[in-house]
Amino acid sequence: MIDDPPITPERSFIMARVGPRDTKPEMIVRRLLHALGYRFRLHAKELPGRPDIVFRPRKKVIFVHGCFWHRHMGCRRTTTPKTREEFWQAKFSANQARDQRNQEELKALGWKYLIVWECQVRRAEILAENLKVFLEA
Template sequence: MTDPFTPEKRSAVMRAVKGRDTTPELAVRRILRAAGIGYRLGGRGLPGRPDLVMQGRRVAIFVHGCFWHGHDCARGARAPKANADYWTAKIGRNRARDEAAAAALEAAGWRVVTVWECGIRAPGFADRLVAAVRDQAAAVSISAASSD
């Protein structure tokens, strides 16, 4: 299947994909703020640059898009038809980078909470997120399939 866009238009479309202040990230921030949980943005100096950081709690939150980070949900399992080898390799590198960052943070004494895009619309998501941040348990991954 060929790309319906010209190379210039495709480049413009890909440039418009945001890396921060995404809709899922803004939803997570709203939930935490409503629960009275403070956070900092960006995670500069930490492995993987988490989206949200709670220094006092030693909690790092990553908000992952299912497609871009290779989640095992329907959206994440979707395989691009155009340039499939490139995208398969890129998503594989993203997953490896995410795992390495989480391992490095955990080794440094941080708790890692990974929020998947598909989980945000799931019933009870806000309660699970707040509990994951306030809980002193180990790393947590919140997706539509999780029942925590």
């Protein structure tokens, strides 16, 4: 839109540093899984969506999603920036559609998936129990 402010070089630099892997929430989940005795692989390129954590023999994967980027419903981190709202709505919609498509493809291939939200990593005991239930089922 014409009314939207230009993107500053500072903002561009900040957004460029947001990476798709080895995020803080992902590292917390990986450390927790390792402490529970589970061994896994990372970011399988051949699977839809490049899951963050892969358990090949179990045919199970875990995605660690940021609440902002993947739109965790009901979470306080799921905010929408006030500037360039149309851009952000399109971006979030595309992210959600891609996530849904990847999940359907994984199911079709016989894989099970678990989504761990960024806000869930703060409660380690509950998260550990959820991970165990998912992996042992």
